[in-house]
Amino acid sequence: MSAFGSAVGIGQLLEHPFLAHALIAGSAIALLAGLAGYFLVLRGQVFTGDVLGHVSFTGAAAALAFGLDVRLGLFVATIGLGVVMGLLGERGRADDVIIGNVLAWVLGLGVFFLAIYVSSRSAVNGTVGVSVLFGSIFGLSSAQAWTAAGIAVALALLLLAIARPLLFATLDPTVAAARGVRVRLLGVLFLALVGAAAAEATQAVGALLLLGLLAAPAGTAQRLTLRPYLGLFASAAIAVLDMWAGLALSFLVPSLPPSFAIIAVAAGAYALAFVATSLPRRAIAAAMMLL
Amino acid sequence: MVGGIGQIFAYQFMINAFAAGSIVAVTAGLIGWFMVLRRQSFTGHALAVVGFPGAAGATLLGIGAAWGYFGFCLAAALVIALLPRTTGQTRAEESAVTGTVQAFALASGFLFVSLYRGNLTSINALLFGSFLGISVAEVRTLLIICAVSLGVLAVIGRPLLFASVDREVASAAGVPVRAVGVIFLLLLGAAVAGAVQITGALLVFALLVAPAATAQAITTRPGLSLLLSSLIALAITWSALALAYVWPYPIGFFLTTLAFGVYLVARAISALRDRAGNAVRGRLGTSGAVGS
Numbered sequence: 001m002s003a004f005g006s007a008v009g010i011g012q013l014l015e016h017p018f019l020a021h022a023l024i025a026g027s028a029i030a031l032l033a034g035l036a037g038y039f040l041v042l043r044g045q046v047f048t049g050d051v052l053g054h055v056s057f058t059g060a061a062a063a064l065a066f067g068l069d070v071r072l073g074l075f076v077a078t079i080g081l082g083v084v085m086g087l088l089g090e091r092g093r094a095d096d097v098i099i100g101n102v103l104a105w106v107l108g109l110g111v112f113f114l115a116i117y118v119s120s121r122s123a124v125n126g127t128v129g130v131s132v133l134f135g136s137i138f139g140l141s142s143a144q145a146w147t148a149a150g151i152a153v154a155l156a157l158l159l160l161a162i163a164r165p166l167l168f169a170t171l172d173p174t175v176a177a178a179r180g181v182r183v184r185l186l187g188v189l190f191l192a193l194v195g196a197a198a199a200e201a202t203q204a205v206g207a208l209l210l211l212g213l214l215a216a217p218a219g220t221a222q223r224l225t226l227r228p229y230l231g232l233f234a235s236a237a238i239a240v241l242d243m244w245a246g247l248a249l250s251f252l253v254p255s256l257p258p259s260f261a262i263i264a265v266a267a268g269a270y271a272l273a274f275v276a277t278s279l280p281r282r283a284i285a286a287a288m289m290l291l
Numbered sequence: 292m293v294g295g296i297g298q299i300f301a302y303q304f305m306i307n308a309f310a311a312g313s314i315v316a317v318t319a320g321l322i323g324w325f326m327v328l329r330r331q332s333f334t335g336h337a338l339a340v341v342g343f344p345g346a347a348g349a350t351l352l353g354i355g356a357a358w359g360y361f362g363f364c365l366a367a368a369l370v371i372a373l374l375p376r377t378t379g380q381t382r383a384e385e386s387a388v389t390g391t392v393q394a395f396a397l398a399s400g401f402l403f404v405s406l407y408r409g410n411l412t413s414i415n416a417l418l419f420g421s422f423l424g425i426s427v428a429e430v431r432t433l434l435i436i437c438a439v440s441l442g443v444l445a446v447i448g449r450p451l452l453f454a455s456v457d458r459e460v461a462s463a464a465g466v467p468v469r470a471v472g473v474i475f476l477l478l479l480g481a482a483v484a485g486a487v488q489i490t491g492a493l494l495v496f497a498l499l500v501a502p503a504a505t506a507q508a509i510t511t512r513p514g515l516s517l518l519l520s521s522l523i524a525l526a527i528t529w530s531a532l533a534l535a536y537v538w539p540y541p542i543g544f545f546l547t548t549l550a551f552g553v554y555l556v557a558r559a560i561s562a563l564r565d566r567a568g569n570a571v572r573g574r575l576g577t578s579g580a581v582g583s
Contacts, residue, residue, distance in 0.1 A: 046386035097504045104496035108547025111419045212394025219387030263398040
């Protein structure tokens, strides 16, 4: 019976609380990232996700340096930046030179805060910077996992609540505005939500890799379908599957860090979708040639 | 603190750091100038990110990190150069692909570092720069690669400038625009691979973008602007090395802060000058606005 249970995987899951915590938090975070990422790709704001990743690193490092809860630093920095970028709107799309310079400096500040933190504690905490950058999903406690999952589900529901007008405002902003949709307000709210999603994702895959969790499932979904609602749910489903497969892979091959496994699976699925959606067309064309 | 500064060249590792930093700064200042002119800043960033798994992988295999940087950055530059040009319609998908590739490159770098099991703090040096432990042999390698790169740049400099400023006219005048672009990307790969060894993979903009953007904001004369760019890069690097020697904070922080500060000052000056210029043009009745 127990052998059967472990073959199924349920038994192993219960034997390893860290895996259960990772699955609880990871599933909810992936769901949120899949939903937010889909809109991000559709609105052409993937780069914002990149910026949020950088800022979440600095926010977390600042919180560590000042002795605050890391999550506080994460959420304040990312939601704050999301709102600012949303308010700037079109003006926020400054040229790449300005963005690049600001980004480099923000990261430089993060390194500075991290150095303050490491030098103020003992060298024991030297790897904490690494876990902010690349995540530590197998290190979540039960309380952390449930909190992260709860916040992620709440944010996902909030995003679904505004999904309809947001989709309208994304696909045709002028008509949406004429119909009384508050396009600008929605844009700001959306980026605030993406900011919160970035803070959540940092806890799973880290500040540097959250871009992959936002972009890859959404890109995969857009490869598979052009219908917006189907794409939205496909993106969320693909993100959750990527997360499960990544966690399983990392659990079975312990030398693969979980965040690497998750991003590798997500990127692999995207690559597969690319091949799958471009091959048949060529095959069809070849078949037509033969006919 | 003054005593500390005075002793700075008493250590071989600091001499090596200054030598490597100077070589890298001049190269990044000059090649970065063309990169900013050609609006390829994010290509430069992508090359630097790809350099991270290269360096980590090379360390894992026991070859020097420098070889990983040069191998991966040049290979990535070649791939980017050979990719077909995409149109605006596929922009959203292109950004999703770029984001995924970037995350995957960083994730692979992380994998290599964790497989290496040496010490996880070396990941900070790869990402955020370091000036410790540069050997004389490495300085020599950097010097050779950067000298070759700058030699090539000197040869293609004039057509490259022409092609960067006005692609169509240059093409009509017989400049091999595409070939020049490919060669430039390879030079950029080499410059990025050199610069990341000081700045780290994530902070490469400090040497590649900020000095060039600052120089271009100060003067529009190409020769003077190029000279200025490399001098600013040199000044930032020297100051950051001195500061990092005195204070126990990472060099990446000093590099980016100095670069950002210099850039902000130049932007402020050029904004003031633009306003004055616009006022003059407004009086003359011509529009000086340049849309983008």
